[in-house]
Amino acid sequence: MSRLIKDRRPVAEDPWHSLGADEPPPEPERAVIVPAERFEAERALWLARPGSLGVRIGPHCGLEPVLDVLDRLALIAIEFPTFRDGRGYSYARLLRERHRFQGELRAVGDVLRDQLFFMARCGFDAFELAPGQDVEAALAAFEDFPYTYQPAADGPATAWAR
Amino acid sequence: MYRYTDIDQRMIEARVAQFRDQTRRFLAGELSEEQFRPLRLMNGLYIQRHAPMLRISIPYGLLASRQLRKLAEIARRYDKGYGHFTTRQNIQFNWPRLEDVPDILAELATVQMHAIQTSGNCIRNVTSDHLAGVAADEVEDPRPYCEIIRQWACFHPEFSYLPRKFKIAVSGTEPNDRAAVKIHDIGLYLVRNEAGEVGFKVLVGGGLGRTPILAETVREFLPKADLLSYLEAILRVYNLYGRRDNIFKARIKILVNALGVDRFREQVEDEWSKMDRAALRLDPERIAHFRSFFAPPAHERDAPPLDPALLEADRNFALWYRHNTVAHKVPGYRAVFVSLKGYGRTPGDMTADEMDAVADLADRYSFGELRVTHTQNLLLADVREADLYALFKALDALGLACANIGTLTDMICCPGLDYCALANASSISIAKQIQAKFDELDYLYDLGEIRLNMSGCINACGHHHVGHIGILGVDKKGEEVYQIQVGGASSHDASLGRILGRAVPKAEVADAVGRILEVYLRERRDGERFIDTCRRLGSEPFKQAVYGAVESAA
Ligand code: SF4
Numbered sequence A: 001m002s003r004l005i006k007d008r009r010p011v012a013e014d015p016w017h018s019l020g021a022d023e024p025p026p027e028p029e030r031a032v033i034v035p036a037e038r039f040e041a042e043r044a045l046w047l048a049r050p051g052s053l054g055v056r057i058g059p060h061c062g063l064e065p066v067l068d069v070l071d072r073l074a075l076i077a078i079e080f081p082t083f084r085d086g087r088g089y090s091y092a093r094l095l096r097e098r099h100r101f102q103g104e105l106r107a108v109g110d111v112l113r114d115q116l117f118f119m120a121r122c123g124f125d126a127f128e129l130a131p132g133q134d135v136e137a138a139l140a141a142f143e144d145f146p147y148t149y150q151p152a153a154d155g156p157a158t159a160w161a162r
Numbered sequence B: 001m002y003r004y005t006d007i008d009q010r011m012i013e014a015r016v017a018q019f020r021d022q023t024r025r026f027l028a029g030e031l032s033e034e035q036f037r038p039l040r041l042m043n044g045l046y047i048q049r050h051a052p053m054l055r056i057s058i059p060y061g062l063l064a065s066r067q068l069r070k071l072a073e074i075a076r077r078y079d080k081g082y083g084h085f086t087t088r089q090n091i092q093f094n095w096p097r098l099e100d101v102p103d104i105l106a107e108l109a110t111v112q113m114h115a116i117q118t119s120g121n122c123i124r125n126v127t128s129d130h131l132a133g134v135a136a137d138e139v140e141d142p143r144p145y146c147e148i149i150r151q152w153a154c155f156h157p158e159f160s161y162l163p164r165k166f167k168i169a170v171s172g173t174e175p176n177d178r179a180a181v182k183i184h185d186i187g188l189y190l191v192r193n194e195a196g197e198v199g200f201k202v203l204v205g206g207g208l209g210r211t212p213i214l215a216e217t218v219r220e221f222l223p224k225a226d227l228l229s230y231l232e233a234i235l236r237v238y239n240l241y242g243r244r245d246n247i248f249k250a251r252i253k254i255l256v257n258a259l260g261v262d263r264f265r266e267q268v269e270d271e272w273s274k275m276d277r278a279a280l281r282l283d284p285e286r287i288a289h290f291r292s293f294f295a296p297p298a299h300e301r302d303a304p305p306l307d308p309a310l311l312e313a314d315r316n317f318a319l320w321y322r323h324n325t326v327a328h329k330v331p332g333y334r335a336v337f338v339s340l341k342g343y344g345r346t347p348g349d350m351t352a353d354e355m356d357a358v359a360d361l362a363d364r365y366s367f368g369e370l371r372v373t374h375t376q377n378l379l380l381a382d383v384r385e386a387d388l389y390a391l392f393k394a395l396d397a398l399g400l401a402c403a404n405i406g407t408l409t410d411m412i413c414c415p416g417l418d419y420c421a422l423a424n425a426s427s428i429s430i431a432k433q434i435q436a437k438f439d440e441l442d443y444l445y446d447l448g449e450i451r452l453n454m455s456g457c458i459n460a461c462g463h464h465h466v467g468h469i470g471i472l473g474v475d476k477k478g479e480e481v482y483q484i485q486v487g488g489a490s491s492h493d494a495s496l497g498r499i500l501g502r503a504v505p506k507a508e509v510a511d512a513v514g515r516i517l518e519v520y521l522r523e524r525r526d527g528e529r530f531i532d533t534c535r536r537l538g539s540e541p542f543k544q545a546v547y548g549a550v551e552s553a554a
Helices: A036-041 A043-048 A067-072 A087-098 A113-121 A135-143 B006-027 B033-041 B065-078 B098-109 B143-153 B224-241 B252-259 B261-274 B284-292 B308-313 B315-324 B352-365 B385-398 B427-437 B441-447 B506-523 B530-537 B540-547 B549-553
Strands: A004-006 A009-011 A032-035 A053-057 A075-080 A104-109 A126-128 B045-047 B052-056 B062-064 B082-085 B091-093 B168-171 B186-192 B198-204 B216-223 B325-327 B333-338 B349-351 B369-372 B378-384 B452-455 B469-476 B479-486
Touching: A004 A135, A009 A135, A032 A036, A036 A043, A036 A053, A043 A067, A053 A104, A075 A087, A087 A104, A087 A113, A087 B224, A113 A135, B006 B033, B006 B098, B033 B045, B045 B098, B052 B098, B062 B065, B065 B082, B065 B091, B065 B098, B065 B352, B065 B369, B082 B352, B143 B168, B143 B224, B143 B284, B186 B224, B198 B224, B198 B261, B216 B224, B216 B261, B224 B252, B224 B261, B252 B261, B308 B315, B315 B325, B315 B385, B315 B441, B333 B385, B349 B352, B352 B369, B352 B378, B352 B385, B378 B385, B427 B452, B427 B469, B427 B506, B441 B506, B469 B506, B479 B506, B506 B530, B506 B540, B530 B540
Parallel strands: A032 A053, A053 A075, A075 A104, A104 A126, B168 B186, B452 B469
Antiparallel strands: A004 A009, A004 A126, B045 B052, B052 B091, B062 B369, B082 B091, B082 B349, B186 B198, B198 B216, B325 B333, B333 B378, B369 B378, B469 B479
16 A cells, blocks of 8 residues: 555555656656656656656755646656645645646655645645555545635635635 | 634634644654644644743734633633733733643634644734724724735645744834834835825835844835735745745845845745736725724714813822823724733733733723733723723722833833743843832833833844843853843834843843933933934943943953
8 A cells, every 4th residue: 555645535556656866767658757856867868758757846956847848747746855844835836826737746755644734725636645644544634624715726715705 | 803704713613623633643642743843833832941831812912802801711720820911912821731722722712712823934923003093193904904914824825834933014104113013024014105095015024033134125015905915925935945954044034135135026026926916816895894894993972081180180090191091093082001011010911810800891991802012011992081080990900000101111021031941031030120120100201211122032032122222131151141232123213222242140130221221311312212312322321331431442
């Protein structure tokens, strides 16, 4: 069982292979998530592969590496080095609301139950929970609040509708 | 004041349920201390010197009498029978048990109160002018905008894990700023442009602590409709580019300083120009809706003025009237301070019995509402002049009519060593030392308007940098000593004080303050306030008075 949640449901097996910095590429058809630095260095190679392509973005590198290829990416993973680093929330909203990214937006790293509600509001639809997190229990977090006080990637503020 | 809808009520109840579950998981060992910490802080809960400290939100200082009664009840039931009002217009309890906090929050929710975002690296309680809606000098009442900002900031999904805490203040008047706007991360003044439209002047990057900086102007005029989108642009630039590697460099003031205000402004304007502003636009109907909550209460028409004979007959009343009440824009009314700074009191503290009694007075004399001032007093904002004498008598009987508002002993003082885990020094005992030395009201009146601010450590919760006289507790090899500065101010003409010299021992603080005051009394020119004399003379004569000519030359 993976620790992955997609569209608010647990995912038994992650269809994506998350590639390390020095790991050799998997077979060409395999869906792969490439670290941003590696993607930047070998763009042509990765874009030419037949398999689905995803890029993993760290908080320091920002959105630069992916902005001009968004329609070629089926997934963007945004890394939370610690759950206290909130940059990923802004990246997610920018990708969804400004750049209209339609693919899977996956939170990876120190992803904990108590931040899922906010992450989902910012446009994440997939969550790779940190080790030790209880996937089933975490699903409840999407229901933490019944309304919203501000517009975000999930639409206008529902508390504003008088 | 703002009235909760069913939606608002369900939201704070959902928050209680969420925190109850988080506390349960923490106590069961499912959440680590590190994971729980930001969650409890965003519910106002600190782990302190003696016990946890719970900081409860009083949005922009506005409080209904039933809410104050609930605070009294909580003080009795879960604490030691008192609470402490802070410079952020909130209240803190110093003795609750961690296990009880979910129940306390549930109690608070029954009167539409909470502790949401009173700490943590998120957007904190919005503060404002305690005379909002009362003072004749405001361009417009700032409170509707405070409430609009409060709701927008509440559970903001993008800005709940910022590099550091984030404080916003709004004032309806720039020239008479009573909200210390310039020491906030974002400060907003309601202003009128050349076309006569009302909007906001936007300042960014103020803050005290170890690197005190006054906010700089980022935009001279922002239309009201764009308030939230502009705030969102500033917060986004900060969230993405504020430093996260060093807690002492993480506030937005450091980012603004590093970039320079012009480049910071460019980044904000660039972000703003690309945003979907329509989603956050405040249309006139929405603004009118929020303004409707802050319509003036039903003041009596042609309310009779104060009977001047009462001032003649009772000197204490006359002094109280002069110092503890201020003009109201409606004829026949005054705003009345409830002084929490009387002789022998801990500045800003209030007992449960006092809370109940003052809640009754608010019901009787001021439409059931109160305000907390950033100088740690309470205010009854709408009192008929004809009721002033009765109110004075009632407050006097409670020991809450000390006629010292605006004087030296109306000090701002943080909890210090008595409660705060970070403190170096006992600010409260210094406050009492100063009260004891300067207990002559006539002397205080002769000194006139003076702001004395005191912090127990460099975090500067007591705003010592912007006191006309500022006192900072520091630790010198295990000894409590006190640094003294003069020349600070927090209003429109805000300035940071200058440190006079080496820190003085605890026993000598009040004497040192006395020598500073002597310089003023000797040197002042006609009509000059302490701060004016300070600005004219510079810090040198004060330095000499405290340390003697020889040492200050060294
Ligand atoms: S200034 Fe320091 S001692 Fe005083 S309350 Fe703040 S952190 Fe505590």
